[in-house]
Amino acid sequence: MEAAGGGHTASERGKESLKRASRQLLLLTASDGIHILDTDGKVVEANDIILPHAGLYP
Incomplete structure (x- = not known):
């Protein structure tokens, strides 16, 4: 049975x-700094550990 919502089942x-x-x-x-970039090289997610290394602060 498929639920409403773009053809995705509830399980999916x-x-x-x-x-x-x-x-x-x-x-x-994570105890390590992690950052995730999009295809343009822009940061889309990061944890607080990486921020000081990037010159930023939470």
Whole structure:
């Protein structure tokens, strides 16, 4: 059975939600600096550990 919402089943949406939550948990708890760039080289996600190394502060 397919649920409303762009052709994605509830199971697929649940899996995507779990992936996002897992990535967010990794960013928040990692002891290393992590930053994720888009295809243009712009930072789209970063954890607080990396900020001082980039000259920024949380």
